[in-house]
Amino acid sequence: MAQTDSTQTTAGKQPADKKPSRKYAEKISARQRIQEAQRLERLAAQRRRRIVVAVSVVAVLALAGGTTLAISAAGDGKPSADSAAGEPTALVVPANATGPDGTVITYGKADAPHTLQVFEDFRCPVCKTFESTNGETVKKLTDDGTVKVEYHLAAFLDKNLGGKGSRTALAAVGAALNEGVDKFKQYHDVLYANQPDEREDGFGSVNHLLDLAEQVPGLKTDAFVKAVTERTYAPWAAKVAEAFNSSGVTGTPTVKLDDKPITLFSANRPVTPEQFTAQVKQAAGLQ
Template identity: 75%
Template sequence: MSQNQNKRVSSRERLQELHRVEKAAAKRRQRIVVAVSSVAVLALIGGVTLAITSAKKDDKPTAASALVIPANATGDGGTVITLGKADAPHTMEVYEDFRCPVCKHFEAANGATTAKLTEDGQIKVDYHLAAFLDKNLTGKGSHYALAAAGAALNEGVDKFKAFHDVLYANQPDEREDGFGDVNHLLDLAGQVPGLKTDAFVKAVQDGTYLPWANKVAEKFNDSGVTGTPTVKVDGKPISLFAGNAVVSPEQFTAQVKQAAGLQ
């Protein structure tokens, strides 16, 4: 087998393993949701709420600040980030977790294509961001990255998208909680021209948007989506993998346009 073939096999095996890890994480999350639901039923019967509060408390970091919704947030309660024209006739929904290794592969392959599909005004992209991997993998990086992304969104949708892309390009190994360090997040923000304003830095350091990140993550938990990445167009699921590889930009574009009836 040639060196190039060895590299292709190695990449394919790595992708298969990442996909397996993410599927396993999704199954664990389903079990957590079922367990919390069971506690909720018992609480309704017995009039006890402490168990539910305790079960949820470990899932999310807390901040002293009250809920602050970033400027430019959209959707129910400001829990969505919209890229493209708000009145576009078709909607692509993208469900991701900043610590999700398979999301990184999807973004590397089709992140630019996702943005490009909004350019003619026919499709807008709604990002629904999760943080369940903090519980599955332990840590707080998903929540902290999401809060920092909220600070970027407050600076502008373009700043959010650029920071979103930087986070995925610099995603730490899934076994590490690199995004749990706000100083590291601020270092990465330095890669986005004009993002590190005094207001942005203060918001990240103070955890201004952590309550918002918790709210966004809870909204994802209520969405019925059980794994990341997930992409839907006008409610129709899009296949992100073809065999053992991420779909090409051409394949992804064709699926999106077909689902939106633009072909």
């Protein structure tokens, strides 16, 4: 319909036959500044989400495909020069460590006939899903002597997501292992039960890790506190992470029984404890 008043304006527009006023120009300038600030904030938000979205997509694909790959080990897991500054350089291997160069943690009866290999990163959210669903099942199979567990721990998510939580938690776990294998296992379970959002670097705080250690009776000794505070086992944690990177495993969580892969997810959800147990027993030739 034809416009009846040639001087009528729409919201935010200046009549074409009039020179813009200073007030109007300032209003437009202010609006442009706001729009530019909003644009920059959107770009920043997209950058912040990019890694998280990539991690989530990989996790969803893992669930859909029923594969053990949950978080891809795209990084090399090695600390940057900045993050390594001020850390001890002398390699101290905690008591009770096993495997080549003490890079494996073995939990269970030494004479157990089968070995369950568990590959995890403490910042991996899908590892937490595995632990919350089947962690108790793993413990039961270990306690009854069916298997012993070898933990192969990673730290690649520090590079993929930024921060130092995986390495700091791994070094703290070394201090727990030095106190005893049972202390390690209890602390391992506490860390997964209290895992922060992967976008946050909650395990990068030594004080937070020490607070969580209070949930393990008898763990928080003077020696443990000193080792965690001074990051005594940081060089060992780096060796453990390097061993994971050389293992051929491309993501976490991955679980194998005597080198035979165990499926952790099926039909878009974690396998049940019954399904997990059946797989382990089948791989072990027990059924």
